[in-house]
Amino acid sequence: MPQTRLDTARIRAARRVIDPVFLDTPLYRCEALEPRLGCAVSIKLETANPVRSFKGRGTEVVASLLAGSGSRAVVCASAGNLGQALAWSGRRRGLDVTVVASRFAPAVKLDRIRALDARLELVDGDHESARERAAAIARHDGIRLLEDSLDIETCEGAATIGLELVDAAPSFDAVLIALGGGALATGVGHVLKELAPDVEVICVQPLGAPAMTHSWHRRRVVTTDSADTIADGVAGRFPIPAVLDDLLLTADDAVLVQETSITAAMRILLDHAGLVVEPSAALGIAAILEDRDRFAGRHVLTIVCGGNVDMDAYHRWVGTSPVHGP
Structure with missing residues (x-):
């Protein structure tokens, strides 16, 4: 193929x-x-x-690579599930995780991201707005941007x-x-x-x-x-x-x-x-x-x-x- x-x-x-x-x-x-x-x-x-x-399968791979490289910080945009998964995988490996999400995302997903010790930033607008903000944070702070599906x-x-x-x-x-x-x-x-x-x-x-x-x-x-x-x-x-x-x-x-x-x-x-x-x-x-x-x-x-x-x-x-x- x-x-x-x-x-x-x-x-x-x-x-x-x-x-x-x-x-x-x-x-x-x-x-x-x-x-x-x-x-x-x-x-x-x-x-x-x-x-x-299913998102934990991918974030486990990402977090493992970050921990192995000595990089300790990562940011992603999420509709909710990726953010939870990255927070779970990052906490397990001592990573500093920031998740950007729409404030209109389901509250149950946002609450779980917070409970997993990630830093959560909410934006007005939809998921595409969150993607733009996450990219801006990565550039400003010089940290890894995790882009779902692209990475x-x-x-x-x-x-x-x-x-x-x-x-x-x-x-x-x-x-x-x-x-x-x-x-x-x-x-x-x-x-x-x-x-x-x-x-x-x-x-x-x-x-x-x-x-x-x-x-x-x-x-x-x-x-x-x-x-x-x-x-x-x-x-x-x-x-x-x-x-x-x-x-x-x-x-x-x-x-x-x-x-x-x-x-x-x-x-x-x-x-x-x-x-x-x-x-x-x-x-x-x-x-x-x-x-x-x-x-x-x-x-x-x-x-x-x-x-x-x-x-x-x-x-x-x-x-x-x-x-x-x-």
Whole structure:
């Protein structure tokens, strides 16, 4: 296959520096979902770790390299999950971590970043504003700027999920991957294209935040003026050219789903799999709901990539009522 920026040998090496708490997450066939979706469904559960998302795989690689080089400070922009993961990995290695986030990010994610001893700076505006501020801090302070998806460590950390899928001797026909900045899709996609090329790699993005999907289809960077989706973890507006180049080599398709399908998928995962997930993690199930004929009779795997969700918002989205104690 044409070469991406990723390297399978480095991905295998990444497993040796990632804390085992992030590795070998549950992978199982979820038969309870199948009558509702009309296809066989397996789940890779990336919420079963201390930061409740896949992001810890990449930040472990970054933090290990920083600690090994003697560099002690790092800054990143985050919609919430990357910041938590970097704070966790940095605290473990004695790093000085600064996270820049939109003040409109879910409070549960911001609170967790603070609890992990990172310095948190909030900005008005969206994630792109946070990216600009993080870059400014890095320049001013002369410290490492971690850019999710652009920095190859984040992609290759996420790619270790792909190794685990392949090691499980997959019987699935397609993998549905949430698409935001692209680290998860390019990382897992790279491994599957190299080691399990018959598996179809399908990226899924909200209709309200379609920049990377439009870019994939047009084979050039397409930006948007705004993003309007409850799936805050994938709500970028400015695709990174190098990441798009990788995505063009690793994805077989990129699809958009409606907000109503995302909330329906969250409810299905709650009712039939017992999983409370954030909207980004439900994108794969939403894609099945919107195109049942495409997946009928197939074995589909979806990566449940995050479980950091504001519970009040969650109850509104899925139509449940919070349970209050006495």
